[in-house]
Amino acid sequence: MLDKTLSLNGKIWFETPDGKLLGHGRVELLERIQQSGSLRQAALQMKMSYRQAWDMINYMNEHFGAPVVISHRGGKGGGSAELTEKGLKAIEQFKLFQQKFQEFLKTNSPLIQI
Amino acid sequence: MLDKTLSLNGKIWFETPDGKLLGHGRVELLERIQQSGSLRQAALQMKMSYRQAWDMINYMNEHFGAPVVISHRGGKGGGSAELTEKGLKAIEQFKLFQQKFQEFLKTNSPLIQI
Numbered sequence: 001m002l003d004k005t006l007s008l009n010g011k012i013w014f015e016t017p018d019g020k021l022l023g024h025g026r027v028e029l030l031e032r033i034q035q036s037g038s039l040r041q042a043a044l045q046m047k048m049s050y051r052q053a054w055d056m057i058n059y060m061n062e063h064f065g066a067p068v069v070i071s072h073r074g075g076k077g078g079g080s081a082e083l084t085e086k087g088l089k090a091i092e093q094f095k096l097f098q099q100k101f102q103e104f105l106k107t108n109s110p111l112i113q114i
Numbered sequence: 115m116l117d118k119t120l121s122l123n124g125k126i127w128f129e130t131p132d133g134k135l136l137g138h139g140r141v142e143l144l145e146r147i148q149q150s151g152s153l154r155q156a157a158l159q160m161k162m163s164y165r166q167a168w169d170m171i172n173y174m175n176e177h178f179g180a181p182v183v184i185s186h187r188g189g190k191g192g193g194s195a196e197l198t199e200k201g202l203k204a205i206e207q208f209k210l211f212q213q214k215f216q217e218f219l220k221t222n223s224p225l226i227q228i
Contacts, residue, residue, distance in 0.1 A: 005130065008211060012124030012219075014226065021120065064228065089228050097122060097222055104218050105126075108211055112128065114178065114203050 008109040012101050014094065021063050026056055027094050030068065030087055033057075039071055039081040057081075064090065122223040126215050128208065135177050140170055141208050144182065144201055147171075153185055153195040171195075178204065 013023035025046075032042035043053035061067040068087030073079045083091075127137035139160075146156035157167035175181040182201030187193045197205075 006128055006135065007130075008126060009129050009134075010124055010126030010215070012122060014120055014228075015123050016120060020123075086228065093226055093228050097226070100222060101124070101218070104215070108214060112207055112211070114128075114200065114207050 006112050006114060008105050008112060010101070010105065012097060014090075016063050018063060021060065022090055022094055024098075026060065027091055029053060029056060030083060030091055033069055033081050034083045034088075034091075037080050037082060039069070040079075042081075060090075120226050120228060122219050122226060124215070124219065126211060128204075130177050132177060135174065136204055136208055138212075140174065141205055143167060143170060144197060144205055147183060147195050148197045148202075148205075151194050151196060153183070154193075156195075174204075 011024065014021045029042055029046060032045050033039055036042055036045070039053055039057065040050055043050050046053070057069045057071075061069065064086055066086045067084050068090055069081055069083055071079060071081040125138065128135045143156055143160060146159050147153055150156055150159070153167055153171065154164050157164045160167070171183045171185075175183065178200055180200045181198050182204055183195055184198055185193060185195040
């Protein structure tokens with residue numbers, strides 16, 4: 001339709017030669033762990049299984065060069081989890097590049113000529 | 115692992131308020147139609163059904179403001195298809211922004227500090 005505006009959109013992620021390491025979804029998982037102090041709670045909020053969430057965290061812990069989340073099993077409430085300095089830095093960096101990317105999209109979107 | 119390099123990657127697409135309109139896959143479909151002169155051949159090469167390919171083209175024809183592909187049914191070989199000026203322009207524009215995006219990734223990737 002002629003009255004609809006064409007715009008540029010996309011997504012970015014951090015990767016290693018092994019594949020995707022950190023994108024929008026995993027950043028959300030990390031943030032929810034940070035806020036709730038619980039991997040189980042974070043998984044629940046994102047409607048994923050504990051196992052799925054744990055696998056993601058485990059993958060990141062192995063591929064970031066150092067753990068991004070440390071979990072403490074057992075105790076009242078079924079254990080807790082917290083982000084390491086590395087994990088906090090990963091979120092901060094992703095958001096920085098996400099912001100740059102949004103600026104890229106905003107700058108280029110009006111230039112589409114079809 | 116510490117010895118693995120973290121890099122920035124991602125993908126872009128053109129969209130309307132209705133959703134994605136043109137990304138890497140559809141550009142490939144258009145290019146294969148252009149090269150083969152046949153929607154059926156292009157679909158076959160991309161391992162998609164004729165119906166899937168036709169639906170994609172139909173969606174683009176409706177949302178680009180003017181057709182990107184014109185098909186001629188019947189005749190020897192089962193009809194032909196060709197890109198319109200609009201279709202060629204869409205490919206050209208997508209590749210232009212894809213190139214800008216690759217430059218964005220290349221510039222920013224070495225700046226990741228985690």
